[in-house]
Each structure stands twice: as C-alpha cells, then as structure tokens.
Amino acid sequence: MAKGRDAGGGFGKILLGMVLAVVVMAGGVAAYLRWGSPPVATADKPFPFEEQIVQVPLNARIDREMKTAPFGIGEDVYEGGAKVYKAECAGCHGTPGHDVAFAAYMYPTPPPLWKKHATGSVVGVSDDEPGETYWKVANGIRLTGMPAFDHVLTDTQMWQVTLLLKNADQQLPDPVMKILTGP
Numbered sequence: 001m002a003k004g005r006d007a008g009g010g011f012g013k014i015l016l017g018m019v020l021a022v023v024v025m026a027g028g029v030a031a032y033l034r035w036g037s038p039p040v041a042t043a044d045k046p047f048p049f050e051e052q053i054v055q056v057p058l059n060a061r062i063d064r065e066m067k068t069a070p071f072g073i074g075e076d077v078y079e080g081g082a083k084v085y086k087a088e089c090a091g092c093h094g095t096p097g098h099d100v101a102f103a104a105y106m107y108p109t110p111p112p113l114w115k116k117h118a119t120g121s122v123v124g125v126s127d128d129e130p131g132e133t134y135w136k137v138a139n140g141i142r143l144t145g146m147p148a149f150d151h152v153l154t155d156t157q158m159w160q161v162t163l164l165l166k167n168a169d170q171q172l173p174d175p176v177m178k179i180l181t182g183p
Helices: 002-035 050-065 075-088 101-105 130-139 155-166 174-181
Strands: none
Touching: 050 130, 075 155, 075 174, 130 155
C-alpha cells in the first residue's frame, strides 16, 4: 500500500511543480512589464520574433479574404486614386520623389510606396496582388499605425488607390503625376 501512495504523491509533486512554475513565470512577466523596460517607444527594438508572429495570421487572413478588382485600370482610375492617395496616404507613405521625414521614426516604419526596394526593381507594393493591397487599405493592420479606411473611403476609392499602387512601378500619365507631386 505504501507503494501506491508514492506513485500518487509523485504525480502531485509534478503537478504542484508545474503550477508553481506557471505562477513564477507569470509573476516574472508581470514584474518585467511593470518595472522593466519593454519596447514601447517607436525607437525601441521589437521583441524577438514580434514581426514574424504578426505576419503569419495577417497573411493567412488576407489570403482567405482577398477580393478581385471590380474594374480595370485607366487614366481616370489613376487620377481618382492619386487624389485619394494624396489626401489620405501621402502623409505617412510619401509621394514620388518625396519621403516623409518622420516616417523613419515610426514603428514599424510605413513603407515608402513610391521607392524601389533595396534589392530588385519592385516599387512599393507593386509586386503585391491588388486584393492584398485592397485588404490592407480597407481593414488596416493592427499594431502598425495603418488605419482601416473601409468607413472613410468608398469601395471605388479604395480600389482606385489599390490599382494606382499596383502600377507604381510603371510610367504614370502626366496629370496623375501632377496630382501626386503637386501642392
């Protein structure tokens, strides 16, 4: 009979050890968040794997909910997109030939949508599917500063901006460039 009690007591000790470990870990996390220096300023380095943890569910959701453009491209689409972009997006993402100075100090840094990537010839999000860019414009991206525009812009306006950005690596008509680069 003593043998049976030892087996039960061993499980109880393991369970107690696990509970104690969880309590100590939770206390450590709480102490770090309260009295430590977690990265809360935009200039702070992110937590390890912070960006990767957010990207996995974001990409999965976009893949599930991606739509296709209800119309094609043309100068009128670009002009409409340029007007919306200038009013709503340029403040963080810049315009052709003009970066936004404070954007470099935001975390995460908003991508400059009119510049080539460091490697290759891709400009901004021109290599993304239009449905992906539309989803980001409509829904925003949590914890990035990218707001949702689905209650601010019409569906047509969001698609116009999306199709304009899809073609940011192409030569755009002069009237469109004047809208983007003008005062």
